[in-house]
Amino acid sequence: MAEAIYLLCAVTSLVAAVLLLRQYHARRTPLLLWSCIGFFGLALNNMLVFVDFALLTGTDIALARAIAGVCGILALLYGLIWEAGR
Numbered sequence: 001m002a003e004a005i006y007l008l009c010a011v012t013s014l015v016a017a018v019l020l021l022r023q024y025h026a027r028r029t030p031l032l033l034w035s036c037i038g039f040f041g042l043a044l045n046n047m048l049v050f051v052d053f054a055l056l057t058g059t060d061i062a063l064a065r066a067i068a069g070v071c072g073i074l075a076l077l078y079g080l081i082w083e084a085g086r
Contacts, residue, residue: 002053002054003050003053006054007050009046009049010046010047010050013039013042013045013046014039017036017039020032020035020036020039030083030086031079031084033079034075034080034083035079037072038072038074038075038076038079039072039076040072041068041069041071042068042069042072044072045065045068045069045072048061048068049065
């Protein structure tokens, strides 16, 4: 059951990123682009969680998961702090 939830989280983040990218192409707002990049990073993080816990049970890829998550959050923070103030 946990593996299904990991996949659903990854799919949800990926769908959010695609929807944000579609809106970015329509409006060209930098905040939409940074949010899209952030959600792609979070989707990658969720996919790596699934791979780590469901597929590679003997291997620990926590560092790769952490890097993907931090990059996603940093992209969101950059977009919210610096681009929203324009």
